[in-house]
Amino acid sequence: QEGSHRLPSSQCMVVLLGSTSVGKSSLAYRYVKNDFRDSLPTVGCSFFTQMLNLEVASIKFEIWDTAGQEKYHSVCHLYYRGAHAALLVYDITNKETFNRAKLWLRDLEKEFLPDEILIALVGNKTDLAGEREVATEEGEEFARTKGLLFMETSAKSSHQVNDTFMAIAQELLQREREEASHHGLLTADLEESRTGTRCC
Amino acid sequence: MAADVHKKKGWEVPNGSLAPGDGQHAERSESPTPGLAQGTEPGAGQEGAMFVHTRSYEDLTSPEDGAAAARSPEERRGEPAELTSMEQISKDFSELSTQLTGMALDLEEEMRQSKEGKLEPSPQTTRRDSVLSGKEEEDVTMDAWRMHRKHVFVLSEAGKPVYSRYGSEEALSSTMGVMMALVSFLEAEKNAIRSIHADGYKVVFVRRSPLVLVAVARTRQSEQEIAHELLYIYYQILSLLTWTQLNHIFQQKQNYDLRRLLAGSERITDNLLDLMAHDPSFLMGAVRCLPLAASVRDAVSTSLQQAKAKSLVFSILLSGNQLVSLVRKKDQFLHPIDLHLLFNLISSSSSFREGEAWTPICLPKFNSSGFFHAHISYLEQEMDLCLLLVSTDREDFFTVSDCKRRFQERLRRRGVQHALQEALRTPFYSVAQVGIPDLRHFIYKSKSSGLFTSPEIEAPYVQEEEKERLLGLYQYLHSRAHNSSRPLKNIYFTGPRENLLAWVRAVCSIWVSLSSLVLHGRAVGEWHNTGVAPSPCAVLLGVSLHPCAREGWAGIAVGAGELRHRGLCHVLL
Ligand SMILES: Nc1nc2c(ncn2[C@@H]2O[C@H](COP(=O)(O)OP(=O)(O)OP(=O)(O)O)[C@@H](O)[C@H]2O)c(=O)[nH]1
Ligand SMILES: [Mg+2]
Numbered sequence: 001q002e003g004s005h006r007l008p009s010s011q012c013m014v015v016l017l018g019s020t021s022v023g024k025s026s027l028a029y030r031y032v033k034n035d036f037r038d039s040l041p042t043v044g045c046s047f048f049t050q051m052l053n054l055e056v057a058s059i060k061f062e063i064w065d066t067a068g069q070e071k072y073h074s075v076c077h078l079y080y081r082g083a084h085a086a087l088l089v090y091d092i093t094n095k096e097t098f099n100r101a102k103l104w105l106r107d108l109e110k111e112f113l114p115d116e117i118l119i120a121l122v123g124n125k126t127d128l129a130g131e132r133e134v135a136t137e138e139g140e141e142f143a144r145t146k147g148l149l150f151m152e153t154s155a156k157s158s159h160q161v162n163d164t165f166m167a168i169a170q171e172l173l174q175r176e177r178e179e180a181s182h183h184g185l186l187t188a189d190l191e192e193s194r195t196g197t198r199c200c
Numbered sequence: 201m202a203a204d205v206h207k208k209k210g211w212e213v214p215n216g217s218l219a220p221g222d223g224q225h226a227e228r229s230e231s232p233t234p235g236l237a238q239g240t241e242p243g244a245g246q247e248g249a250m251f252v253h254t255r256s257y258e259d260l261t262s263p264e265d266g267a268a269a270a271r272s273p274e275e276r277r278g279e280p281a282e283l284t285s286m287e288q289i290s291k292d293f294s295e296l297s298t299q300l301t302g303m304a305l306d307l308e309e310e311m312r313q314s315k316e317g318k319l320e321p322s323p324q325t326t327r328r329d330s331v332l333s334g335k336e337e338e339d340v341t342m343d344a345w346r347m348h349r350k351h352v353f354v355l356s357e358a359g360k361p362v363y364s365r366y367g368s369e370e371a372l373s374s375t376m377g378v379m380m381a382l383v384s385f386l387e388a389e390k391n392a393i394r395s396i397h398a399d400g401y402k403v404v405f406v407r408r409s410p411l412v413l414v415a416v417a418r419t420r421q422s423e424q425e426i427a428h429e430l431l432y433i434y435y436q437i438l439s440l441l442t443w444t445q446l447n448h449i450f451q452q453k454q455n456y457d458l459r460r461l462l463a464g465s466e467r468i469t470d471n472l473l474d475l476m477a478h479d480p481s482f483l484m485g486a487v488r489c490l491p492l493a494a495s496v497r498d499a500v501s502t503s504l505q506q507a508k509a510k511s512l513v514f515s516i517l518l519s520g521n522q523l524v525s526l527v528r529k530k531d532q533f534l535h536p537i538d539l540h541l542l543f544n545l546i547s548s549s550s551s552f553r554e555g556e557a558w559t560p561i562c563l564p565k566f567n568s569s570g571f572f573h574a575h576i577s578y579l580e581q582e583m584d585l586c587l588l589l590v591s592t593d594r595e596d597f598f599t600v601s602d603c604k605r606r607f608q609e610r611l612r613r614r615g616v617q618h619a620l621q622e623a624l625r626t627p628f629y630s631v632a633q634v635g636i637p638d639l640r641h642f643i644y645k646s647k648s649s650g651l652f653t654s655p656e657i658e659a660p661y662v663q664e665e666e667k668e669r670l671l672g673l674y675q676y677l678h679s680r681a682h683n684s685s686r687p688l689k690n691i692y693f694t695g696p697r698e699n700l701l702a703w704v705r706a707v708c709s710i711w712v713s714l715s716s717l718v719l720h721g722r723a724v725g726e727w728h729n730t731g732v733a734p735s736p737c738a739v740l741l742g743v744s745l746h747p748c749a750r751e752g753w754a755g756i757a758v759g760a761g762e763l764r765h766r767g768l769c770h771v772l773l
Contacts, residue, residue: 020464029554041464042551044559044574047597065555069464071440075560078594 012172013062015080017104018089019097020068023124026155027089028065031165036156042067045079052169059169077111085118085168092123092152093131098139105146118171120149122164127154351416352433352473357409358455363433363466365473395423406430410450411437420672422679425483429476432537435564436472439541440465443568471548479521480671483678484645485536486652490522491629496619501525503610507603511593513572515603519584519624521547523651535565536650542574546586552576556604558597575600579608584624628656638715640698641670645709674711677702681709
């Protein structure tokens with residue numbers, strides 16, 4: 001059964017958005033290198049790739065780690081234009097970054113139709129529980145009302161970082177399958193996505 | 201004021217265009233020669249405009265209050281008319297080499313006074329000579345913040361702080377008050393003041409609407425050199441925002457707080473200021489080359505040339521702050537200032553170590569109104585080799601990223617990776633390799649290529665202060681050589697700790713530090729009189745030179761090919 005349902009490997013563009021120093025680069029670094037180190041603010045944007053091999057498919061993540069600094073906001077839309085998924089990252093110890101994440105969402109909603117992009121709300125730095133300013137429920141509730149995936153992570157302790165990307169991959173695969181069955185499409189069409197850039 | 205400001209904007213006319221030109225001619229240069237702009241004299245071009253109208257404080261006030269009479273001897277010495285005799289230069293130099301450690305000043309107090317128009321040092325605020333003479337107990341009473349050798353502030357014309365080099369919050373609040381007063385003072389005086397000289401320090405203003413840049417320096421740099429550094433800071437800000445955006449912002453809102461937009465970039469500016477204090481590149485207005493066998497460099501350059509793309513304007517390979525190779529699109533030139541800004545950007549951010557960066561960047565000397573898009577990445581994880589691909593098209597990331605892949609593949613196929621790796625292990629050469637006894641250090645700059653070569657700074661310049669002192673000496677020589685009212689082509693100094701030579705010509709310049717013994721002993725009898733002054737430089741570089749020295753000099757000056765042959769520098773003459 002597995003063999004016959006295995007999807008061709010596909011590319012999946014993920015963009016990390018959020019205020020400066022919420023830990024976007026640290027999350028990307030943790031996911032790609034499985035390591036954590038003190039990082040400096042990103043200049044412009046950094047691009048990473050990472051293969052994820054699932055039973056049913058292998059996915060090549062193309063990760064755009066954007067700079068949260070205000071001066072780069074004007075160019076950010078460049079990076080999320082072709083994205084299949086967006087991680088809206090905030091710092092759970094800084095309420096302001098949560099509010100900023102909401103603004104990012106508004107930007108995304110302007111750019112994409114509801115089912116065009118998968119959005120995950122990510123509260124980072126759970127290792128700093130003592131300084132928490134945004135309750136888990138608050139994030140969860142907001143994500144629920146907006147139909148976003150929700151995760152709390154720590155790039156430092158590695159908490160839920162892999163799971164976040166895994167969840168995105170699973171969800172995208174799921175959507176792909178639904179779309180395929182919805183249109184009654186079969187393997188031949190899936191083959192096409194091998195060459196296209198559209199994900200999964 | 202506005203009119204005055206606009207009058208001075210002539211230099212801002214872009215000297216290049218972001219457009220890659222019409223497609224057919226958009227080929228890359230056939231030659232692997234680094235495409236640096238010609239005529240790269242530091243201070244050439246734009247700065248001239250600024251200083252033409254310079255009037256010192258004394259000029260403005262001496263008729264009324266006789267401030268001129270109160271000027272210190274040191275200050276008067278700074279005047280062109282008195283810079284003429286070699287004797288004087290020599291005297292200055294010995295003073296300089298013993299006094300470069302500087303002196304303590306109550307800057308803030310001084311500046312308050314300047315605001316009130318009383319510039320002459322009052323008894324309370326004159327230098328405290330003893331303070332810095334190594335007495336430890338005085339350290340505790342010193343305000344460390346005030347002791348920095350060079351403060352740099354950037355403000356908006358509305359007086360809002362934009363940047364402060366040593367910006368502790370408390371220090372900032374009081375200082376910015378003074379700065380604001382100064383700015384309004386500038387305003388009141390119709391922009392007349394460019395610098396204030398006081399006992400042992402200079403306050404230099406550069407106004408580039410909508411910003412005002414201020415340096416408070418205890419270094420012995422000339423006003424022009426300090427202003428030149430301030431301009432670098434200005435360009436640094438432009439490289440992040442573009443001139444167009446900067447102006448647009450302040451047209452919209454005069455008292456905009458620019459710190460918001462520059463947040464997170466302070467370290468880039470800090471790094472630039474630190475670099476300028478240590479690296480002669482900025483003084484020379486040239487770029488240092490990584491020593492590398494010519495064949496290897498040629499292979500690298502060819503590989504870079506072959507990995508081209510339509511939108512690619514410059515492909516640059518660098519290691520540390522040294523250029524390995526630069527390839528450019530035909531007819532496009534990269535100004536050393538722009539290249540320095542790129543080097544600084546890369547050296548001040550570790551974030552480029554991971555992944556591939558894609559960032560908008562303005563190259564203000566090329567075109568201050570638009571952004572390029574730079575692809576920045578390190579070739580190998582553990583190798584200090586950074587590839588910088590500058591594209592005109594922000595959508596072109598994947599094409600440019602593929603250029604990187606192709607470049608690496610070519611390198612591999614040409615089998616030069618190993619040689620490159622070897623070269624990176626010894627990124628500096630020893631002055632002993634040049635083979636001149638008593639030669640301590642030199643800088644050789646080729647003006648046509650905008651490159652310079654220089655050996656590692658070795659003994660006796662081991663300590664950080666000694667290194668800075670050496671650079672200070674070069675700065676001093678440089679300011680003398682390029683003094684606008686009396687430029688010098690040959691300079692020779694006998695100092696207590698070393699002898700210095702400067703030899704400045706249209707195609708190249710050489711700056712040398714020799715052991716203080718050398719010329720007294722060996723070559724003293726062979727001095728030539730070139731008509732300006734006894735100039736051992738001319739002798740050393742030319743005819744009647746001591747045989748053993750001549751051979752070495754040939755390596756630096758006459759046969760620059762020699763250096764290329766030894767891989768010390770890419771293209772020199
Ligand atoms: N304690 C803790 N610190 C973190 C965590 N993630 C990141 N940091 C720290 O937060 C700071 C900022 O992290 P970055 O990853 O550079 O933040 P960023 O979102 O990429 O910032 P920009 O690139 O400016 O947008 C760094 O000092 C990190 O070490 C985390 O999970 N826990
Ligand atoms: Mg980052």
